[in-house]
Amino acid sequence: MSERWERRFRREVKELDAALRGVLSRRQSDEELRAALEELARRPAFSSFTWLWGPALNARDRVRFRPLMLSCFSPSSITAAGKWVNPWTGENAAALEAWRSDADRADDVELFRRLQAWKLAGLRGPQQMEAWRTEVVRRVREAPTRAARHTELAKMDLGWGRLDEPTALALDERDAEAARPFILAHLPWNRPHERSSPWNTLRERAQARGDAALASALYRRLVDEPTWRRDALALARTVQAPAALVTALKEHHPETPMPGAAQLFVELAEARGRDVAPYLLGHLQAVFPRWGVLGRKNAKGFPDLLALARARDWDDVWGALLRTSATSETYDAEVRRLARDSASPPARTQRRLLQLAGAGGEWNLPGLGLARVLPLTDATATALYARFPELVRGPFRMHVASGWRAAYPKLVMRALEANDEDLLDFLASRAAMHTPAAGSAKEWEQVLDALAAHYEALPKEGGVFARRAANALGALPAYSIWNFDALLEKNRLARLFFLRSDDFYLAEPRAVRDLLEAPQIHVQALAFRLLGRDCAEAREVAARNLDLLQATLLRPLHRRTRHAAFGALANAAAHGVEAARVLVPRVRAAFALPDSRYPKESLMALLAHMLTRWPELRSPAEVPHVFGPPAKGDGA
Known part of the structure; x- marks a missing residue:
């Protein structure tokens, strides 16, 4: 009967706990200790015993073992019984506190930041945030120099931390220059369900000393919708130069979503006309569909803004608004209306359709990119193809x-x-x-x-x-x-x-x-x-594509796909010695790849196949030596 996963987990955790305690208590050199711990680090639960081995290694040699501590550090802690635990409240709390204090005294920012976050994680939400804010203020006030204050702020730069205005005022009062980037990085988010105060005191202080960037950042993050609407309309009345108006509106645009953005955009457009078009084009993503009882609905004010842009022939605003802010149904209806509009000149209709083609938004992350494209229905796509087939083949291809x-x-x-x-x-x-x-x-x-x-x-x-x-x-x-x-x-x-x-x-x-x-x-x-097929035609075509095939030796591939690529490479090498002369050194170099899942045995077979077919490419170490009995007449 196979062992259940719960029993196996508890057994493995108990064995790891015993092994760690044995290794840490053994008399041995630092090199032997590190080698033993690196071997134990291969086990899945090793990081969950950071509370056990971390303080011991810090007491042994903080500098020597720092890379191991950082690479295997984890605040997720379990005991020898396999139960989750907060070690900062148990018998190991003193050792962990000593470890944190040592990192603090050494100004080890990275290690201290992890230990501080680990310690605060044991507190409840509001208590955790309050403890973090209190500690930030205390450290900045006690730091004697600006360099020391920068270091202390770096230690307390925990990603989840959010300041309130009294804490930010205390930091700004102690050292405005050092505190400014820290305050900007830890501003609260002005979400609809948890509206923050506007921080008027700090903003007025920043404006008084000429720190417009901080004042603008505070305003944009924390402003509420009525204040933003009042200020934007006031700017439209008082700032006469169009370029200055656009700049001022951008500096006052909130970073958090505002449900009434479309209604404000309509009022701005009615008040100043085309002067505000550059601002609208840059911020139409603030107008987004909302969820209703029957599904997605257009934002409040969206129909009015769309009608205004259409009536004033603002094709750029009209097209961008439909691409970025409309529901799929509204977008499809507008394309269908244009495709069936026989009264307007075809050139104008085609120009307006081009304004609607393309992605409405993009989200790009490392290694991942997403684009929002509104699809057309089959009826609309067919109507558009009947009148403008070149648009469906080209700009509207992604929409079908x-x-x-x-x-x-x-x-x-x-x-x-x-x-x-x-x-x-x-x-x-x-x-x-x-x-x-x-x-x-x-x-x-x-x-x-x-x-x-x-x-x-x-x-x-x-x-x-x-x-x-x-x-x-x-x-x-x-x-x-x-x-x-x-x-x-x-x-x-x-x-x-x-x-x-x-x-x-x-x-x-x-x-x-x-x-x-x-x-x-x-x-x-x-x-x-x-x-990779066994025929002369495949070998000839493989040799023609040697430039593309040789790259497969270094690419990450699934094992089955890599074996197929090896077959194509073998065919390319079999076609002629010149192709093999290019491939052999690259195959040899692939043996140095650190990927443990790379099929080196298949790579060896590929190299052997090439060298068997073309023996002149063998290195001296690859030439076989055959030893036989000594010839007659040789010395005994």
């Missing part, structure tokens, strides 16, 4: 990307009737990555059957099918396929592209290169599989 909400069967049929290759390849790229759901299975079956029949009917001679299919696969976005096996099972078009067309791709080298350069990893894996 099929997904779980829409399959666009009517648009697909119109594109098939027009034999619109560019649009069909794009629509096929989106259809080929979609697994039909139960709610839209009928529409998706119609679209997939129509597209698959179209591509199956393309001529195979001359590489026509291969180039079109490669165009569609090359348009697949990265990370767009999550369950590849389910996709192949339920999507007829995906089966055609990924499983049933190998010979056609391989007969068109340009299509294979397009597959290699595709952003979607499953498309690249298809190219690796093609180039």
Whole structure:
């Protein structure tokens, strides 16, 4: 009978506790102790015993063991019985306090900050914040120099800390220059359910000494909606120069959401006209849809602002407002109205439609980017395509990307009737990555059957099918396929592209290169599989794409995909000695990669395959030596 996870967890924690106490109590050198702890650090629960080994290492040698303490530090603490505990209130509290005090005296900002946050985490919410504020003020008041005050503020720079005005006033009074960045980094958020006071005292003090940046930051973070509205309208009345007005409005724009922003924008536009357009264009994201009983609704004042921009022919404001702030239904209705507007000149209608195309907002993080794009309904997309097909092929392409909400069967049929290759390849790229759901299975079956029949009917001679299919696969976005096996099972078009067309791709080298350069990893894996086939054609095409294939040695890849890439590399090396001469040193260099999951045994087999085929590329250490019995006449 297998051991249950709870029992195994308690057993492993108990064993780790005993091992740690044994290692820490043993008489040994610092190097031996560090080696033993680094070995124990491989166990999952090691960091949860920071309360045990951290103070001991600090007492032993704070400098020598600091990298280990920082890399394995964790405030999550468990006992030998596997129970969560707050060690700052137990028998180890004195040792932890000594560790914190040592880091404080040494001005070890990073370590002290972690220990201080750990200690305060044991307090309840309001008590925790009050204790942090009190400690910040005490340290700044007791610091004798500005440099010391900067250090103390750095120690107390905890990300969750938020100041109140009395604390900020005390810091500003002691040293305004040193406290300014700390105050700005720890201002409270003026959320609708927890409105903060406007901090007028500190703001007036900052204005009196000419610190406009601090005063503006305080205002923008903490202002309430009635005050902001009153001040913005006052600026519209008193500041006459348009550029100065825009600057002043930007300096007074709140950092927190204001539900009545659209209504204020209407009043500003009515008061000053086109003068406020640059300000509106930069802050239309403050107008956002809200949730109602029946779903998403436009913001209060949004219809008035949209009507005003349309009536005054402010196409830039009108278009940006629809892209960034409208609901999908409102956006779709406006595009449909323009597509069916036969009274206006086509050039003007097309210009206005261009104002509506594109992303309404972007959120970019390290390694991740998101864009907000409002989709069109099938009826609107078809109407737009009937009148302005070049817009659907170009700027509005992202607005007709099929997904779980829409399959666009009517648009697909119109594109098939027009034999619109560019649009069909794009629509096929989106259809080929979609697994039909139960709610839209009928529409998706119609679209997939129509597209698959179209591509199956393309001529195979001359590489026509291969180039079109490669165009569609090359348009697949990265990370767009999550369950590849389910996709192949339920999507007829995906089966055609990924499983049933190998010979056609391989007969068109340009299509294979397009597959290699595709952003979607499953498309690249298809190219690796093609180039790894045991035939002369695959070896020739692999050698032509050596510049792309050699990069796979260093890329992070799934094990199965890497093996397929190794097959393509072996074929490229087998085609000619010059290709092998390029690859062999790169294969040797890949052995130094630190990735523990890298299949080095397969890499060794790849290198052996190359050196067997081309023995002249072997290094002296790779030349086999055969030893036999001594020849007659040799000395005994």
